[in-house]
């Protein structure tokens with residue numbers, strides 16, 4: 001499976017929160033029209049965030065929470 005592009009990973013959280021400047025958002029969306037790896041990454045990221053938000057922190061086993069957090073943080077560590 002191919003990896004998403006670094007610049008997409010970098011902006012993804014802001015993109016999903018719609019906090020990006022319009023021109024950056026537009027260029028990301030153009031990229032997502034063309035890049036399968038990034039589309040797959042966005043889909044996975046979004047569903048993970050949705051899952052996290054749907055769970056009360058206290059109900060989430062700490063082991064699962066840290067692995068989800070590691071997944072979400074992965075993009076900023078390389």
Ligand SMILES: [Zn+2]
Pocket residue numbers: 004005008031035036037038
């Ligand atoms: Zn890409």
